[in-house]
Amino acid sequence: MSNEKHFLKAIFSAYYKRATVPPPKHVERREFGFILFDREGMIRHLYFKSGKSLNEFLRREVPLHAYFSSAYYEMPNAEDMDSKGWLGADLVFDIDADHIPTPCKEEHDRWVCLDCGYSSVGMAPESCPQCKSKRLKAETWLCELCLEVAKNETLKLVEDFLVADLGLSISEMTFNFSGHRGYHVHVHSEVVRELSQEARREITDYVRGVGILPKLHGFSRAFMSSGPPDLADPGWRGRLARGLYDFISRASAEELRKVVRRGKAAKLIVEHRDEVLRSLESTPPRWPAVKGVSVLTWSRIASHVAKLQGSFIDERVTTDIKRLMRLPETIHGKTGFRVKLLSFSELERFNPLVDAVVFRRGEVKVHVEHAPEFTVAGEVFGPYEDATLTLPMPAAVYLLCKGAASLAEEG
Amino acid sequence: MIGALTKEDLAKYPFCVEAVKYIEGVGVTLSDLAKPGYRVILRRAFERIESAVKLGRVRTDLTDLEVEVLSYPAALAILTIVGEPPLFRRYAVAEAKRIYEELRVDEDWKVKYLAESNFNWRIRDSSEGGFFEMFFVDYLSVAPSFHAPSWKLVNRLVSKGWVRIQKYELARLISEAVRVRIVDRAKSPPSGVVVPEEVAKVAEEARKLFQSYRKVIRIEEEYSGPVVESAFPPCIRSILSDLLKGSSLSHMARFALTSFLINVGKSVDEVVSLFSLTADFNESVTRYQVEHIAGLRGSRIKYTPPSCSTLRTFGLCVGLEVDPLCSRVKHPLTYYQIKAKGKKGEGKVEQ
Numbered sequence: 001m002s003n004e005k006h007f008l009k010a011i012f013s014a015y016y017k018r019a020t021v022p023p024p025k026h027v028e029r030r031e032f033g034f035i036l037f038d039r040e041g042m043i044r045h046l047y048f049k050s051g052k053s054l055n056e057f058l059r060r061e062v063p064l065h066a067y068f069s070s071a072y073y074e075m076p077n078a079e080d081m082d083s084k085g086w087l088g089a090d091l092v093f094d095i096d097a098d099h100i101p102t103p104c105k106e107e108h109d110r111w112v113c114l115d116c117g118y119s120s121v122g123m124a125p126e127s128c129p130q131c132k133s134k135r136l137k138a139e140t141w142l143c144e145l146c147l148e149v150a151k152n153e154t155l156k157l158v159e160d161f162l163v164a165d166l167g168l169s170i171s172e173m174t175f176n177f178s179g180h181r182g183y184h185v186h187v188h189s190e191v192v193r194e195l196s197q198e199a200r201r202e203i204t205d206y207v208r209g210v211g212i213l214p215k216l217h218g219f220s221r222a223f224m225s226s227g228p229p230d231l232a233d234p235g236w237r238g239r240l241a242r243g244l245y246d247f248i249s250r251a252s253a254e255e256l257r258k259v260v261r262r263g264k265a266a267k268l269i270v271e272h273r274d275e276v277l278r279s280l281e282s283t284p285p286r287w288p289a290v291k292g293v294s295v296l297t298w299s300r301i302a303s304h305v306a307k308l309q310g311s312f313i314d315e316r317v318t319t320d321i322k323r324l325m326r327l328p329e330t331i332h333g334k335t336g337f338r339v340k341l342l343s344f345s346e347l348e349r350f351n352p353l354v355d356a357v358v359f360r361r362g363e364v365k366v367h368v369e370h371a372p373e374f375t376v377a378g379e380v381f382g383p384y385e386d387a388t389l390t391l392p393m394p395a396a397v398y399l400l401c402k403g404a405a406s407l408a409e410e411g
Numbered sequence: 412m413i414g415a416l417t418k419e420d421l422a423k424y425p426f427c428v429e430a431v432k433y434i435e436g437v438g439v440t441l442s443d444l445a446k447p448g449y450r451v452i453l454r455r456a457f458e459r460i461e462s463a464v465k466l467g468r469v470r471t472d473l474t475d476l477e478v479e480v481l482s483y484p485a486a487l488a489i490l491t492i493v494g495e496p497p498l499f500r501r502y503a504v505a506e507a508k509r510i511y512e513e514l515r516v517d518e519d520w521k522v523k524y525l526a527e528s529n530f531n532w533r534i535r536d537s538s539e540g541g542f543f544e545m546f547f548v549d550y551l552s553v554a555p556s557f558h559a560p561s562w563k564l565v566n567r568l569v570s571k572g573w574v575r576i577q578k579y580e581l582a583r584l585i586s587e588a589v590r591v592r593i594v595d596r597a598k599s600p601p602s603g604v605v606v607p608e609e610v611a612k613v614a615e616e617a618r619k620l621f622q623s624y625r626k627v628i629r630i631e632e633e634y635s636g637p638v639v640e641s642a643f644p645p646c647i648r649s650i651l652s653d654l655l656k657g658s659s660l661s662h663m664a665r666f667a668l669t670s671f672l673i674n675v676g677k678s679v680d681e682v683v684s685l686f687s688l689t690a691d692f693n694e695s696v697t698r699y700q701v702e703h704i705a706g707l708r709g710s711r712i713k714y715t716p717p718s719c720s721t722l723r724t725f726g727l728c729v730g731l732e733v734d735p736l737c738s739r740v741k742h743p744l745t746y747y748q749i750k751a752k753g754k755k756g757e758g759k760v761e762q
Contacts, residue, residue, distance in 0.1 A: 115691075126661065132691055165569045165571075165572075166547055166569065166572050167570075167573065168572070191548050198551075198720070202565075204724070205563065206569070213560050216561055234568065234569070236569070237568055319724070
């Protein structure tokens with residue numbers, strides 16, 4: 001084991017000695033998996049009959065990463081997935097800045113093609129533009145803006161979709177910081193437990209707005225007489241109405257032209273903007289009487305806003321009914337941050353770069369290969385290139401976990 | 412007004428709990444069916460199957476209510492003896508259609524009651540009137556089997572966990588749940604039952620009938636003939652054109668294309684040579700992967716292409732709003748089978 005691993009394992013061990021990790025609900029029905037410091041690959045199919053034995057394991061083995069299943073099993077420790085006896089699974093959501101395009105990624109993320117060596121900044125593309133290879137290695141960093149965007153997506157998911165539309169209760173959800181660039185929502189209500197994979201896919205499509213047809217939400221000629229959807233309507237119907245309203249109130253003629261694909265209609269909407277907005281917000285709402293603008297035009301705008309109004313969740317996580325999720329209150333081995341459990345009200349005020357820092361005291365002398373400017377525990381560091389320096393503990397642990405720094409000789 | 416189910420209702424909806432209780436009360440066993448006095452039930456049971464096989468539908472016959480109720484489990488018993496899953500499926504679709512036709516013109520309370528009492532679905536009357544509201548979890552236990560965009564949750568009015576549905580839609584959901592129930596019975600046939608000769612004879616008759624119609628029905632039969640490229644669904648055509656343009660494909664796109672081509676009858680060599688157009692082509696790796704998908708290696712399972720809904724999730728579906736046939740099928744192979752035969756699809760096509 002390298003010096004860095006020894007160092008990290010020692011401080012992780014100190015954490016697990018003093019912390020008690022709360023077991024997930026029905027701990028005895030869950031599968032657990034871990035990545036250890038000194039072993040390749042994941043050990044999985046583990047089972048704990050209580051929170052006590054789980055914590056004993058954490059103290060003894062001091063894992064680099066810890067996971068548990070969203071699923072409940074008859075025999076969580078059966079090695080073959082089919083003989084575990086699936087009993088149901090929490091409905092889980094993963095919101096990760098990796099999947100959300102943010103402008104700042106150009107500043108802090110970069111990627112390199114493992115085949116031809118081409119590298120660039122920002123979000124990694126599907127394949128290398130130079131050699132088309134898919135073997136790209138991304139280097140991603142936490143940043144306040146990305147984390148804030150991920151948090152807002154999480155709040156939108158919970159308040160607008162899970163509570164308002166699906167009627168799920170916040171008291172039957174747990175929330176946690178993922179330890180890296182996002183948040184997890186676990187719905188453990190009994191009503192969702194037996195949802196099939198197909199049903200979960202429908203839910204992810206719902207939340208993302210995938211497959212939505214505005215004409216089925218009142219944007220069609222058949223609804224001409226009954227007026228457009230109301231801003232106060234529930235579900236996607238109201239969401240499309242509000243999206244349409246917002247878009248028209250702020251879009252430029254150029255943006256509108258791109259969306260409605262008709263220059264004349266776009267110009268007319270801009271000219272009659274106030275009138276259009278007044279018709280949409282009247283009770284009951286009326287289709288704006290702008291000659292030359294058809295329902296099809298409004299419907300095109302609705303299709304466009306649907307994409308903006310969905311929540312950016314990772315659909316693969318939600319549709320996988322046997323997923324291993326990061327175990328809350330353990331440490332994320334790639335950042336050194338705590339996978340912090342949060343109440344919904346804490347979530348709103350939560351700043352992971354301060355509140356999820358575990359190792360605060362002391363300083364460490366390190367050699368940093370490369371790091372962009374970053375913030376940890378309220379302090380700004382970097383950028384560093386090939387630098388040897390003494391850093392406060394939170395920054396040093398973060399860089400060591402990311403593999404961006406090594407321990408430097410004291411002296 | 413809410414009333415109780417009549418005997419006529421039991422005859423129309425012999426799947427319901429009241430009918431099951433009634434049937435248990437009468438206490439007819441398999442060996443009873445062989446007795447002369449019950450021949451009429453056995454006949455009606457055969458008629459149900461015959462009509463399902465020949466016409467794809469069953470008609471309710473209310474001339475003798477008792478016979479109508481009892482012939483339903485008798486028909487299922489005969490199907491179990493025949494033991495042909497495709498026949499079970501054909502029958503299930505026909506009964507489901509019949510039930511749907513009955514339900515959509517029946518009273519509101521009855522439709523709601525049957526949904527609640529037989530499937531434990533949570534249904535309530537909409538406050539606005541004229542609609543029902545169904546709890547989303549119950550809705551999602553059935554609706555994903557329908558492919559039309561209007562059944563997608565995202566195209567529904569959903570509020571506080573309740574999905575707004577119309578009466579005819581609830582009728583459709585009930586009939587689909589009955590269909591699934593009948594199909595599920597085929598998966599666990601009872602064993603060690605002594606079949607009386609008279610019943611075995613009827614079962615044999617049903618089997619022969621099914622065999623003679625098998626070609627016409629073409630249930631489960633894979634399309635086998637020359638590969639008709641003009642019949643490829645939009646998703647496959649789009650992946651193919653990306654490939655021909657030399658763009659790189661995602662893993663899912665490669666898998667969908669390869670498994671589709673193999674399933675419609677392209678050879679491994681043909682598929683491998685297609686991929687030779689890609690920039691990162693490595694013949695031995697590609698050949699290994701194509702052979703794997705074709706079931707010639709590894710687990711020896713021939714893979715079928717992903718369903719439409721999976722393709723949609725991976726952003727590979729391009730036809731849904733453009734091609735009317737796409738809104739009627741759930742699987743790219745079904746699209747191909749229908750298109751290649753130049754025939755319109757009839758009802759639901761099983762995968």
